[in-house]
Structure formats: structure tokens, C-alpha cells
Amino acid sequence: MELKEIQNLIKFVAKSGASEVKLEMDDIKITIKTGSDEPNITYMQQPMAQAAPAPAPAAAAAAAPSASGEGTASAAAQSAGDDKYITVKSPIIGTFYRKPSPEKDTFVEVGDSVKVGDTLCIIEAMKLFNEIESEVSGTIVKVLIDDMSPVEFDQPLFLVDPS
Known part of the structure; x- marks a missing residue:
């Protein structure tokens, strides 16, 4: 043929x-x-590695200035206070969404308590919407990424206070 x-x-x-x-x-x-009229949505979860105690906040602080344009002095001050927090990182490359859909509320806000298995956000990769679940219990201290922003593999997304 x-x-x-x-x-x-x-x-x-x-x-x-x-x-x-x-x-x-x-x-x-x-x-x-042939394509159908209904979108085929597959949810996929990949295990997230826990951050190492000292290097992870420094990496988070180093990534923050390049993404937001902050100076190195504020990044150094920020990393000093972030030592006690656990950094939740992106397991994949994609687009970060804080809400399940535009008309719904965000999954988590600063100050919310989360437990293992709670959905923190969604990352869209190649038309697949992947729910990112918490691997730690604690309180959300900071959201490091704006809604609908592109994220890279291993990029810090949230800071969680485990205490």
C-alpha cells in the first residue's frame, strides 16, 4: 500500500x-x-520527591528571582526564613492551575491546612490534567506560582509548614 x-x-x-x-x-x-467531540481527560499522578532540608529552600529562593525579577538580597532573606518549611515541587512540565475550572474556587489558599492526599493544584501537560496531591500534612505558607503560569520539572510550587 x-x-x-x-x-x-x-x-x-x-x-x-x-x-x-x-x-x-x-x-x-x-x-x-478519528477525534471525538468529547475531550478525553486522563488524570495521572506521579510521586513527588520530598525536599532535602537545606538545599531545597536555597533552590526555591534561587528560582524565585529569575521568575519574578526580585533581587538577590530579598531572596537571601527569604531563604533564611524558609528553612523550616517543606517545598512542594512540580513533578512534571506544564501549565499550573490553582482551580479545577475557571468558575470554581481554588484548591488551597495560604493558611489552609492540608493532609496527605489533598489536591493542591492541577498541572496540564499535553492536554492531560494532572492533579498534584500533597505528600505532607501541614499548613500552606506560600503559593510560589501564579495561576495559569508555565512550570518546569522540579520547580517549587508551594511552601508547607509541617508543624
Whole structure:
């Protein structure tokens, strides 16, 4: 089967309204799936590593000035007070959302108590919405990322006071 024939087959399947077509010949297998009107949302959770006591706040303070444009003096002062907090970091690259949908309330606010398994935020990666759950119990001290902002792997998202 030549490329032109495959392209014509794809066009035919798309016009026919079929959601999936499988074609098996002697030496070739082709499966054509067309998109549906309903979005396919898959929730995926990846384990988050706990922060090391000393290096993590320094890394959080170092990441904050580059993202927000703060000076190094305020970052150094901030890291000194953050030693007792646990940093919740992004397990994936994507877009950070504080709400489950635009018309709903945020998952957590500063001052909220959280326990292990509570949803803190959602990170969208490649059209998949991944709920990020707390791995520690405590109180949210600071939200380090603005809503609907891009985040990198291992970027600090929240500071949690475990006491």
C-alpha cells in the first residue's frame, strides 16, 4: 500500500464519521482513529520527591528571582526564613492551575491546612490534567506560582509548614 492510498483512506474514514477503522493486510496493519467531540481527560499522578532540608529552600529562593525579577538580597532573606518549611515541587512540565475550572474556587489558599492526599493544584501537560496531591500534612505558607503560569520539572510550587 502506497502513501497516497493511505492518505485517501484517512480522508475517507474522517468523512465517513467512523471513530476507528482497523485494516490488516499481508504485511501491513493500519489503525485509524478519528477525534471525538468529547475531550478525553486522563488524570495521572506521579510521586513527588520530598525536599532535602537545606538545599531545597536555597533552590526555591534561587528560582524565585529569575521568575519574578526580585533581587538577590530579598531572596537571601527569604531563604533564611524558609528553612523550616517543606517545598512542594512540580513533578512534571506544564501549565499550573490553582482551580479545577475557571468558575470554581481554588484548591488551597495560604493558611489552609492540608493532609496527605489533598489536591493542591492541577498541572496540564499535553492536554492531560494532572492533579498534584500533597505528600505532607501541614499548613500552606506560600503559593510560589501564579495561576495559569508555565512550570518546569522540579520547580517549587508551594511552601508547607509541617508543624
